Amino acid sequence: MSKILIIAEHNGITLHPNTAKCVACATGIAGAEIHVGVFAADGAAIAAQAAKLAGVARVRVVNNPANAHALAAVIAPQVVALAAGYSHVFGASSTFGKDLTPRVAALLGVGQLSDIMVAINATTFRRPIYAGNAIVTVEVPANETMVATVRTASFQPVEESGSAAVENVALDAKIPTHTRFVSVSAAKAGRPDLATAARVVSGGRALGSAENFNILYKLADKLSAGVGASRAAVDAGYAANDMQVGQTGKIIAPELYMAFGISGAIQHLTGIKDARTIVAVNKDSEAPIFEIADIGLVGDLFQIVPELEKLLS
Amino acid sequence: MKRILVGIKRVVDYNVRVRVKPDGTGVMTDGVKMSINPFDEIALEEALRIKEKGGAEEVVVLSIGSTDCQQQLRTALAMGADRALHVQTAATLEPLVVAKIFTKLLDREQAFLCIVGKQAIDDDCNQVGQMIAALWDRPQAMFASKVEINGDKATVTREVDAGLEVLEIDLPAVISSDLRLNEPRYVKLPDIMKAKKKPLETLDPAALGVELKVTGKITRFESPPQRTKGVMVKSAQELIDALKARGVLA
Ligand SMILES: Cc1cc2nc3c(=O)[nH]c(=O)nc-3n(C[C@H](O)[C@H](O)[C@H](O)COP(=O)(O)OP(=O)(O)OC[C@H]3O[C@@H](n4cnc5c(N)ncnc54)[C@H](O)[C@@H]3O)c2cc1C
Ligand SMILES: Nc1ncnc2c1ncn2[C@@H]1O[C@H](COP(=O)(O)O)[C@@H](O)[C@H]1O
Numbered sequence: 168m169s170k171i172l173i174i175a176e177h178n179g180i181t182l183h184p185n186t187a188k189c190v191a192c193a194t195g196i197a198g199a200e201i202h203v204g205v206f207a208a209d210g211a212a213i214a215a216q217a218a219k220l221a222g223v224a225r226v227r228v229v230n231n232p233a234n235a236h237a238l239a240a241v242i243a244p245q246v247v248a249l250a251a252g253y254s255h256v257f258g259a260s261s262t263f264g265k266d267l268t269p270r271v272a273a274l275l276g277v278g279q280l281s282d283i284m285v286a287i288n289a290t291t292f293r294r295p296i297y298a299g300n301a302i303v304t305v306e307v308p309a310n311e312t313m314v315a316t317v318r319t320a321s322f323q324p325v326e327e328s329g330s331a332a333v334e335n336v337a338l339d340a341k342i343p344t345h346t347r348f349v350s351v352s353a354a355k356a357g358r359p360d361l362a363t364a365a366r367v368v369s370g371g372r373a374l375g376s377a378e379n380f381n382i383l384y385k386l387a388d389k390l391s392a393g394v395g396a397s398r399a400a401v402d403a404g405y406a407a408n409d410m411q412v413g414q415t416g417k418i419i420a421p422e423l424y425m426a427f428g429i430s431g432a433i434q435h436l437t438g439i440k441d442a443r444t445i446v447a448v449n450k451d452s453e454a455p456i457f458e459i460a461d462i463g464l465v466g467d468l469f470q471i472v473p474e475l476e477k478l479l480s
Numbered sequence: 481m482k483r484i485l486v487g488i489k490r491v492v493d494y495n496v497r498v499r500v501k502p503d504g505t506g507v508m509t510d511g512v513k514m515s516i517n518p519f520d521e522i523a524l525e526e527a528l529r530i531k532e533k534g535g536a537e538e539v540v541v542l543s544i545g546s547t548d549c550q551q552q553l554r555t556a557l558a559m560g561a562d563r564a565l566h567v568q569t570a571a572t573l574e575p576l577v578v579a580k581i582f583t584k585l586l587d588r589e590q591a592f593l594c595i596v597g598k599q600a601i602d603d604d605c606n607q608v609g610q611m612i613a614a615l616w617d618r619p620q621a622m623f624a625s626k627v628e629i630n631g632d633k634a635t636v637t638r639e640v641d642a643g644l645e646v647l648e649i650d651l652p653a654v655i656s657s658d659l660r661l662n663e664p665r666y667v668k669l670p671d672i673m674k675a676k677k678k679p680l681e682t683l684d685p686a687a688l689g690v691e692l693k694v695t696g697k698i699t700r701f702e703s704p705p706q707r708t709k710g711v712m713v714k715s716a717q718e719l720i721d722a723l724k725a726r727g728v729l730a
Contacts, residue, residue, distance in 0.1 A: 178642075238647070239610065239620060239622070240613070240619055240620060243614065261641050262623060262638075262639070262640040262641045263640070263641070265606050265610075265622070265623075266610065266620070266622050266623070267610075268610075269575065269606070269607035269608075269610035269611050269614075270610045270611070270613060270614040270620065271614075272576070272607070272611065272614075273576060273579060273610070273611035273612075273614035273615050274614045277576070277695070278574050278575065278576045278695045278696055279575065279576075279605075279607055280696060281604065281605045281606055281607060282604065291699075295604065295704070296507075296602065296603055296604055297492070297498040297507060297601075297602060297604070298498075298601065298604065299704055300497065300498040300499070300500075300507075300703075300704065301498060301500045301507050301701050301702070301703065301704070302701070302702045302703070302704050303698045303700065303701055303702075304698065304699050304700040304702075305696045305697065305698050305699070306696070306697045306699055307695060307696050307697075308695055311695065343619070345618070345619045345649060345650040345653075346619040346620075346621075346647060346648075346649050346650075347647065347648040347649070348645075348646075348647060349635065349646035349647060349648050350645070350646045351640070351642060351643065351644070351645040351646070352642065352643030352644045352645075353643075355643075362641060398659065401660070402659070402660065407643065408625065408639045408643070408644065408658075408660060409639070409640070409641060409642065409643045409644075411659075414601070414604070415519075415598070415599060415601075415658075415659060417641070422728060423723070423728050433494075433497060434494070440704070440707065443728070444723070444726055444728050445707070445710075446719065446723070448719075457709065457712070458709055459707040459709070460709070460710055461707075461710035461711070461726070462710055462711055462712075462713060462719060462722045462723065462726075463710065463711070463712045463713070464712070464713050464714070464715070464716075464718075464719050465712070471716050471719075474715075474716035474717075475716045475719065475720065478716055478717060478720050479720070
């Protein structure tokens with residue numbers, strides 16, 4: 168029988184919705200027993216949230232002051248120590264999961280599958296390659312621990328209707344001191360998180376400046392939307408790095424995605440393919456983004472964005 | 481000698497729209513343009529800048545794969561790498577095997593820094609750097625957008641979901657490059673000529689003692705479901721109406 172360990176993602180206070188999405192992926196494996204591992208300085212509050220996730224049988228908490236910041240080199244040996252007896256170890260396809268999970272796999276001496284979209288059964292999975300231009304079905308051996316990251320855009324979080332047992336675990340793991348946390352940019356208050364927002368308004372190179380991005384923020388406020396950007400807009404300094412949507416940025420699946428002045432390069436489209444409704448506004452009627460947009464409008468964004476904002480007021 | 485080892489993967493060029501073969505056995509790669517993985521150009525550029533600032537004495541590039549990889553290694557030498565290593569194999573390569581080969585060569589070369597791309601744009605794995613760090617038992621600073629070497633330490637700014645994270649790591653260490661680490665230089669014609677004379681060593685994976693094991697067997701390739709072209713509207717008002725009709729806006 169499958170026994171799956173999911174590595175909780177959190178900021179020390181709240182459990183990230185990615186964890187509930189990993190659980191959703193794991194429930195695709197029939198009959199699996201699902202546990203969540205919480206690695207924290209003090210994981211009690213996180214564990215209480217994880218215990219509510221439907222389908223989770225047990226939450227295992229590893230408290231250690233070294234876990235105050237999520238450093239892959241620090242957490243990986245603890246995950247390895249906790250992973251004994253599990254058939255699968257899953258993390259999310261967030262920067263946290265992508266940083267940590269391959270280190271865990273290599274320490275266990277096994278490979279990893281990245282970005283699983285579907286768990287067909289305990290040994291058969293589907294994942295995208297080539298910026299999502301091909302989907303492969305992969306079979307992994309049943310006699311090795313299967314380590315994977317879960318493509319969060321492919322799953323809805325499970326409900327919070329459970330009540331799993333919570334236990335504290337003391338581990339014997341050698342924790343390195345060669346990696347030290349210095350700082351992290353402060354969380355942005357007030358705006359929905361791009362990765363989980365139900366609506367996202369996004370801007371491209373056409374915005375022309377960081378200042379001009381303000382018209383998108385105003386529109387986003389009217390829609391309670393998160394704000395994203397193309398790589399070109401981020402490279403040019405119009406938007407922050409963490410706003411990049413795409414193959415090598417964030418892969419998102421909002422209900423509504425509105426692209427303003429974004430041409431629709433393959434790398435960008437990879438990040439939005441799972442959006443329910445895609446809207447594109449571009450002054451070039453030939454822009455590739457129109458090939459995949461559900462609603463397209465040819466025009467100047469500098470005229471249309473303020474109009475939309477007014478109509479939504 | 482203070483040495484940096486940089487990963488150079490040969491991949492389908494990022495401008496190519498990759499298609500699945502009709503029989504589902506793979507993707508069509510015949511005759512398509514091949515390039516250095518874009519993240520690896522950034523990794524190499526960073527290594528060259530560290531060397532130019534006096535932080536390293538030699539930049540060695542490594543590619544694992546078919547004989548054709550030597551084209552990308554020559555380009556890397558033309559960009560400014562001092563020496564190239566080619567581990568020649570036609571086998572399917574998984575990140576763990578690639579990481580094992582890197583680790584062997586990091587030890588052989590006594591490198592103090594390994595820089596790889598954050599992700600190869602063909603397999604989209606984003607694993608090799610983290611795995612090298614695990615096997616080498618050294619720090620990792622993945623998705624770097626800024627690197628400062630200070631003696632036997634490095635301060636690295638990383639692109640994370642929350643924004644930017646700064647780590648201090650002891651060297652030797654593994655760093656993976658994100659898009660905004662730097663802008664790679666262009667190769668000039670005289671450099672291409674000079675690169676032909678730079679050393680390129682070919683190695684056999686068996687001689688390194690690494691078994692080319694494949695654990696994830698791909699049984700099928702499929703095209704992703706296609707989104708179909710939707711409707712075109714003519715004004716902001718019509719756009720709002722269309723969103724309401726779809727139930728997206730109340
Ligand atoms: C390794 C690699 C990884 C990459 N990863 C990503 C990624 O994760 N995400 C990503 O987005 N890109 C990524 N890219 C870059 C991608 O290839 C494109 O270069 C980028 O997406 C283009 O951004 P853009 O659409 O904003 O700019 P452009 O392609 O320049 O398009 C600007 C658009 O704005 C329109 N426009 C101009 N003025 C107006 C106006 N006034 N009103 C309305 N429309 C207007 C133009 O018609 C044009 O279509 C990657 C590239 C590489 C090589
Ligand atoms: N066959 C290879 N040869 C050289 N470097 C590689 C190879 N495969 C992966 N790498 C390096 O590892 C990085 C991450 O690859 P991946 O984990 O496969 O996405 C790449 O950007 C390269 O720098």
